[in-house]
Amino acid sequence: MELTQESFDLLLFWLHPVPDEAGKIYLKIRTGLVKNFAAHGCSVPDELADITLDRVAQKLPAIIDTYVGEREPYVHRVAFYVLREHRAKLVEIVELDQDLPGKDPVEGRDKELRSFCVNKCMGLLPAWKKNLIEKYYHGSKGTKIRNRKELAAGLNIGLAALRVKALRIRQALEKCTKSCLANPEAMEQSSNESNK
Amino acid sequence: MREQILDEVVARRFLLGELSTEEQERIEELAFGDPQSFALLEAVEDDLIDEFVYNDLSAEERKRFQQYFLTQPGRSEDLRIADALRQHLDREFPRPSLWQRLLKFFHLGPSPLPALATGAITVAAIIIIAILVRERFRKTPSQPVEAEKRSTPALPTPTSTPGETPVHTSPSPAHQNDQNKPALPRRPTSAVYSFLLTPGGPDRGDSEATPVSKKSRSVEFQLPLTGTTTYRSYKASLEKENGQAIQTWTVKPSRITSGNGVRVSVPSSQLEVSQRYRIVLKGIAANGNLQFYDEYYFVVRD
Numbered sequence: 037m038e039l040t041q042e043s044f045d046l047l048l049f050w051l052h053p054v055p056d057e058a059g060k061i062y063l064k065i066r067t068g069l070v071k072n073f074a075a076h077g078c079s080v081p082d083e084l085a086d087i088t089l090d091r092v093a094q095k096l097p098a099i100i101d102t103y104v105g106e107r108e109p110y111v112h113r114v115a116f117y118v119l120r121e122h123r124a125k126l127v128e129i130v131e132l133d134q135d136l137p138g139k140d141p142v143e144g145r146d147k148e149l150r151s152f153c154v155n156k157c158m159g160l161l162p163a164w165k166k167n168l169i170e171k172y173y174h175g176s177k178g179t180k181i182r183n184r185k186e187l188a189a190g191l192n193i194g195l196a197a198l199r200v201k202a203l204r205i206r207q208a209l210e211k212c213t214k215s216c217l218a219n220p221e222a223m224e225q226s227s228n229e230s231n232k
Numbered sequence: 233m234r235e236q237i238l239d240e241v242v243a244r245r246f247l248l249g250e251l252s253t254e255e256q257e258r259i260e261e262l263a264f265g266d267p268q269s270f271a272l273l274e275a276v277e278d279d280l281i282d283e284f285v286y287n288d289l290s291a292e293e294r295k296r297f298q299q300y301f302l303t304q305p306g307r308s309e310d311l312r313i314a315d316a317l318r319q320h321l322d323r324e325f326p327r328p329s330l331w332q333r334l335l336k337f338f339h340l341g342p343s344p345l346p347a348l349a350t351g352a353i354t355v356a357a358i359i360i361i362a363i364l365v366r367e368r369f370r371k372t373p374s375q376p377v378e379a380e381k382r383s384t385p386a387l388p389t390p391t392s393t394p395g396e397t398p399v400h401t402s403p404s405p406a407h408q409n410d411q412n413k414p415a416l417p418r419r420p421t422s423a424v425y426s427f428l429l430t431p432g433g434p435d436r437g438d439s440e441a442t443p444v445s446k447k448s449r450s451v452e453f454q455l456p457l458t459g460t461t462t463y464r465s466y467k468a469s470l471e472k473e474n475g476q477a478i479q480t481w482t483v484k485p486s487r488i489t490s491g492n493g494v495r496v497s498v499p500s501s502q503l504e505v506s507q508r509y510r511i512v513l514k515g516i517a518a519n520g521n522l523q524f525y526d527e528y529y530f531v532v533r534d
Contacts, residue, residue, distance in 0.1 A: 072264055072265060075267050076267050076270060077267075109257075109261050112260070112261045112264045112265060113257055113260040113261055113264070115264045116260040116261070116263055116264040116270075117260075119264060119270070120306075121305060121306070123274075124305070124306040124310070146312075147316075150312055150313065150316040151316050151319060151320065153316070154313065154316040154317050154319075154320050155320055158317075158320060169317075170321055170324065173282060173317060173318070173321060174321040174322075175286075176286050176287075176288060177283075177286070177288045180286075199275050200271065200275065202278075203271075203274060203275050203278050206278060207274075209313075209317070210310065210313050213313050213316070214309070214313075
């Protein structure tokens with residue numbers, strides 16, 4: 037949703053009733069946002085900072101009368117959710133309504149497609165990553181604990197480091213799966229080419 | 233200071249929506265300002281999804297997971313992908329048999345017979361000693377220690393002395409007369425077990441879900457229709473609790489033990505012990521649309 041001049045003015049007023057002071061605070065907050073998004077490894081920190089401030093401006097009419105306290109922490113809380121969405125939504129996925137009546141054939145097809153994509157993406161992982169994922173995530177509680185200890189010992193790293201490693205691979209796998217879900221034909225084609 | 237505020241337990245509670253508004257807000261600020269805290273949240277989020285998919289969450293956590301965690305944007309899709317990954321791993325690495333697990337547990341190689349024989353002898357010796365000790369206590373349950381010391385240790389006898397407190401008896405009185413007969417090996421029954429399920433939502437704990445035995449070749453479920461709306465036919469879907477579909481039926485209502493209801497049958501081979509399942513019942517409206525009717529939870533026991 038595009039930010040209007042009216043929303044922007046309201047944001048400035050909320051930051052400080054004196055326009056010059058409001059401008060300074062705005063810039064300070066924006067600089068802080070860009071710095072933090074960059075520290076999280078985001079490739080487009082400026083864009084995310086602007087998205088955050090736009091979102092705060094859009095929310096203002098609902099909170100301006102009741103909000104008490106510092107402005108910057110509120111902006112950072114909104115930024116937290118922008119960051120999460122950015123990390124999770126590298127590819128747009130349309131959420132399916134869980135309770136749509138009579139959608140079973142579509143659900144079945146989606147399931148098949150998801151399974152196809154996970155298989156393909158697992159196939160694209162280098163052997164050591166595939167092995168790590170398979171051992172890290174497979175099995176129920178007891179098996180998992182044992183597997184993870186063995187894995188950490190084998191790689192000569194601590195359990196916390198192993199967890200971060202597994203998470204990064206899993207995120208890459210999810211990213212690949214989401215790309216595949218968005219365009220399964222392209223995935224099929226690229227995997228056929230890599231098999232040639 | 234930041235590390236002290238956000239530990240794994242707090243992160244878990246944050247993700248399950250169990251913190252107060254103030255605490256929740258503090259974590260949001262903290263995680264945005266500190267990449268390490270944000271990474272911890274991501275890792276715990278990953279663990280929660282994984283534990284849900286493998287049914288390792290407690291009943292309370294599962295409830296919070298479904299009611300709060302899954303309602304956040306993007307999480308349903310993460311869950312679906314995690315479930316697809318689990319299925320992929322289950323296909324690639326089928327669960328080892330009991331025999332393989334035993335070998336692994338005892339660190340035995342592919343030819344474990346000598347070691348197993350030793351183990352079996354040890355186990356048999358322990359069982360015999362345990363039986364001897366138990367039988368001695370059965371014979372003299374209230375005798376003082378001194379008297380017991382003086383008496384000659386007797387071999388266990390299968391019969392009870394009149395007036396003696398029975399310690400372990402057969403499950404039903406009829407079996408008490410059969411104790412001298414050789415025991416017949418148990419045969420799998422071919423009877424169909426029928427279970428009347430109680431309708432109820434997902435917030436029921438394991439102890440409240442109807443326990444179901446899979447000792448017969450197939451299991452019949454009777455689903456009472458307790459709602460005010462009635463339909464000419466219904467669609468029933470058997471699912472694992474994580475939403476993985478097992479089987480669906482289109483059924484017409486009929487008389488069941490408790491009044492009106494529908495009946496569905498499932499081959500026992502499709503049910504896993506200790507697994508929690510639900511049957512989701514939807515009414516088929518006149519225009520063909522499906523309307524949610526009720527759901528029925530059960531747990532499969534040995």
